[in-house]
Amino acid sequence: MKNKALIIASAVFLLLASSTVVGYQLIHNQTPEQPSPAKFRLDDDFYTGGQLNELSSTEFEQLIAQQASFVLIAHMEYCPAETPLTTTAEELIHQKNYGLYGLKGDEFKSSSLASTIKYLPSAAIFRDGQLVAYLDAESDADIPYYQSATQLENWLSKYIEL
Amino acid sequence: MRKALKILSAFLIVGGLFTVIFFGVYGTIESIKQNSTDNTSTTSGLPAPEKTGGIRGQLGIDKNINESTIDQYLDRDDAVYRDMRMLVDEANYENIGGDSYLSGFVRGFEVIPYPKLINVSGLPVEVGDSYTGKTLFARRDNHIIANYQESMDFLEYYFPKDKYIFLMCGGGGYAGMTKDLLVELGWDESKIWVVGGYWYYEGDNAIQVKKILNGQTSYDFWKVTYHDIDFETLHEK
Structure with a gap:
């Protein structure tokens, strides 16, 4: 009886020990599922702007202060990139008449955005500033979005109503 | 029978303990492996060259020795430090927010103009062409050929094969192209790091060249150790 x-x-x-260890490994290695962001509408000039409108750092900060919703191309393609992002953005603008903002090199460096990017x-996509x-x-997953207008639009469509 | 039952019990207890200990140790080792960035080269103590991700990685910029970390690797006797820009690049980098003038560099880096090593192509349209004059090498039918008898001597002198080589430029592009050129000509790629671009450098060893005084911009190029190439002194092949 005792035995x-x-x-x-x-x-x-033994069962408990195995279950605990296996369960811990499963939980520890599981990537939490990211909830899909709710799409939103940008300011009207995105949908009909039809150009890449270069900003100074001051103008950029004003847009933030005004809580604007817009897409910004921060660029400095100092050296050859396979396809410069500005070329991709210009192609998208040409295809879809979108209005994007641009922020070049040193203007970007002196903006608040430089502390994040x-x-x-x-x-970059902004909602209400x-x-x-x-x-x-530095992300391999983001490479396609730099290189094709279609892919760049696909990326935008994850977040904004197109 | 009792003995058998005791043995079985002992086996089950030991099995349970083993499971906990084994997977605990295994999990810890895997965790350390994932978090570890220790990928040192053989005897140098330097992390082996490893490209970072994304489009920066496409330029060849290193994951471990880059603009953020280069300060830790300066002043090595077993290394050379080369900045691959021109003092004044003929390409119009201002159009894309950059600087055609060498506005500064990292202490210890000597400047060698990459566009004079081999013709540069693939620049953004807004930038136009860089230097289009004579070069030490040319690319013909996917081969690199030397234009001068001294072409390889120049490279071997400034990029010695028995040293570790750290490369920078403005944004990382020329530096990456330099590594590709050297490797294609027989250099050991495990001894060359593409550090990236001075534009991103935020360390403690910046040497400022550009200055603005009373609203006037000027450049202290005298601070730069610049190895220009005088093609008139070379012998064409």
Whole structure:
């Protein structure tokens, strides 16, 4: 009787130990599922602007202060990139008549955006003056968005109503 | 029978303990492996060259030795430091927010103009062409050929194969192209790091060249160790 209880207890212990370890590994390695962001509408000049409107850092900060909703291309393509982001953005503008803002090199460096986006070029989406998303120049996953107008639009469509 | 049951019990207890210990240790090791960036080269103590991700990685910029970390690797006797810009680039980088003038550099880096090593192509349209004059090398039918008898001597002198080589430029492009050129000509790629662009450098060893005084912009090029190439002194092949 005693031995039977000992065996059962041992088996339960083994089962519990294995379950705990396996369960911990599963939870620890699981990537939390990111909720899809709710899409929103940008300011009207995005949908009909039809050009890349270069800003100074002061003008950029004014847009933020005004809580504008817009897409910004921060660019400094100092050296050859496979396809400069500005070329991709210009192609998208030409295709869809979107109005984007641009922020060049040193203007970007002296803007508040430089404390968030480390490397250029990048595209950034703002909602009511808040940064919602941006392309990361060190992310392999973001490479396609730099290189094709269609892909850039696909990225935008994750966040904004097109 | 009792003995068998005792043995079985002991086995189950030991099995349970083993499971906990084994997977605990295994999980810890895996966790350390994932978090570890220790990928040191053989004897140098330097992390092996490894491209960063994204479009910066496409330029060849290194994940570990880059604009943010280069200060940790300066002043090595077993290394050379080369900035691949021109003092004044003929390309119009101002059009894309950059600077055609060498506005500053990292202490210890000597400047060698990449556009004079081999013709530059693929610049953004707004920038136009860089230097289009004579070059040490040319690319013909996917091969690199030397235009001068001294072409390889120049490279071997300024990029010695028995040293570690750190490359920078304005944004990382020329530096990446330099590594590609050297590797294609037989250099060991495991000894060359593309550090990236001075534009992103925020360390403690910036040497300022551009200055603005009374609203006038000027450049202290005398601060720069610049290895220009006088093609008139070279012998064409």
